[in-house]
Amino acid sequence: MLITSAEFVTSATEPSHYPPAALPEIAFAGRSNVGKSSLINKLVNRKQLVKTSSTPGRTQLLNFFLINKAFHFVDLPGYGYAKVPVPIRKKWGPMIETYLSTRNTLKGVVLIIDIRRIPGSEERNLIDWLNHFKIPMVPVLTKSDKLSKTNQIRQQAAIAKFFSIEKNDLTIFSAKSEQGREAVLSRIEYLINSNFI
Numbered sequence: 001m002l003i004t005s006a007e008f009v010t011s012a013t014e015p016s017h018y019p020p021a022a023l024p025e026i027a028f029a030g031r032s033n034v035g036k037s038s039l040i041n042k043l044v045n046r047k048q049l050v051k052t053s054s055t056p057g058r059t060q061l062l063n064f065f066l067i068n069k070a071f072h073f074v075d076l077p078g079y080g081y082a083k084v085p086v087p088i089r090k091k092w093g094p095m096i097e098t099y100l101s102t103r104n105t106l107k108g109v110v111l112i113i114d115i116r117r118i119p120g121s122e123e124r125n126l127i128d129w130l131n132h133f134k135i136p137m138v139p140v141l142t143k144s145d146k147l148s149k150t151n152q153i154r155q156q157a158a159i160a161k162f163f164s165i166e167k168n169d170l171t172i173f174s175a176k177s178e179q180g181r182e183a184v185l186s187r188i189e190y191l192i193n194s195n196f197i
Contacts, residue, residue, distance in 0.1 A: 001189040005068055006044035011061040013095055019064050021105045024071040024192045029096070029126060030112030032078030035142035038175040039112060040065075040073060043185060062099055071107075071192050074099070101133055108136035108191035110184070115141035115155050115172065119162055127163060136194070138171070138187045139163070145174040 012018050030036045041049055049065060063075040076096050100106065109130055113119055130137050141159065144152050152172055160167035171187065173180035 001185045003044050003067055003185070005066075006046055006049050006073075007066050008049065009064040009066050009072065011063050013061055015098065015102060018062075018099075018103070019072065021103065023066075023105060024107045025064075025074050025103060025105050026071065026107055026188050026191060027074040027076055027100065027109045028112060029076045029109050030078060030142075031114070031122065034078065034112045034114045035175060036075065036078060036112050039110075039140065039142055039173060039184075040075060042175045042178065042181060043188075044073075062095065072105075074106075097129075100130070100135060106135065107194065108138060108188075110138045110140055110188070112140050112142055113159060113170075115144050115152060115159070116146055118158060124163070136191055138184065138191070139165070139169060140171045140173050140180070140184055142173050142175070144172045144179055145176045 009019055010017065028036050028040055041047060044065075044067065060077050062077070065073045065075070067073055076099070100109070111123070111126065111130075113123060127137065141152075141156060147155065156167050156170050156172060160170055171180045171183045173184060
């Protein structure tokens with residue numbers, strides 16, 4: 001898939017703030033500081049479409065981006081970062097769950113995991129939740145440039161075992177080397193063109 005245009009549309013906290021439900025959407029979810037913004041920027045070939053931050057928990061809204069004037073990427077707030085104020089953290093869960101469970105144009109979720117970490121209960125709960133609502137998932141292992149090829153393969157196998165999925169279902173990705181970029185785009189294109197709603 002060739003991405004030729006990408007532009008910010010709006011930020012939202014509730015359904016009344018979402019753009020009209022007229023185009024397919026792909027959401028991006030992951031733990032805070034997992035490289036979500038860097039992944040999206042690399043997919044659309046823009047350095048700062050999504051603002052990156054060294055401070056985990058900076059994204060606190062649902063951010064919608066129009067891609068190729070044909071579909072939306074939706075950047076969801078990162079989860080699992082304790083230093084974010086408790087009242088904000090308590091809003092994140094319902095805000096994300098409301099979007100995922102009610103948005104009928106959502107085609108799938110790109111679940112982003114730091115390849116150096118074994119996922120925890122939050123990732124497992126999210127996957128169980130997506131499976132319950134039959135929302136397709138594209139799991140992506142980011143920051144692969146931090147590990148040797150041997151350790152990448154070892155971690156890919158360990159994470160696949162944790163989720164009880166095939167290791168080839170996990171795409172290894174690096175924003176620095178662009179490893180996995182085309183594979184992620186191909187999986188996104190498949191979901192956008194699918195009949196699932």
